[in-house]
Amino acid sequence: QVQLVESGGGLVQAGGSLRLSCATSRDTFSSYTLGWFRQAPGKEREFVAAIGWSGGSTYYADSVKGRCTISRDNVKNTMYLRLNSLKPEDTAVYYCAADRVATATMASRRPPYWGTGTQVTVSS
DSSP: OOOOOOOEEEEEETTOOEEEEEEEEHHHHSHHHEEEEETTTTTTTTEEEEEEETTEEEETTTTTTTEEEEEEEEETTEEEEEEOSSSSSGGEEEEEEEEEOOOHHHHHHHOOOOOOOOEEEOOO
């Protein structure tokens, strides 16, 4: 069973930074592409970024490209999302997801496995 646990959300001022974490099991970490999605109030869930199981491939949504870095720690079985230059429109619940697809493919289809989400609120 794939379990994903997010942490690191919170309240931050516009222009600030935040690092989100997604912890999972070793089996999941070593065999799944992992990614981040977000859902703002009243909006559909949207893709943010993905990283391949080996860490060699990453893919970002245009809305965060240049402000966002996805990475993974193979010792801690944890994936990270670093968000910089945060804007109020980045306010959303951020979800970790897992799928056995290429990173770019994760952007175009709904992954089968999800965490419960962590709230990010950016104040202006």
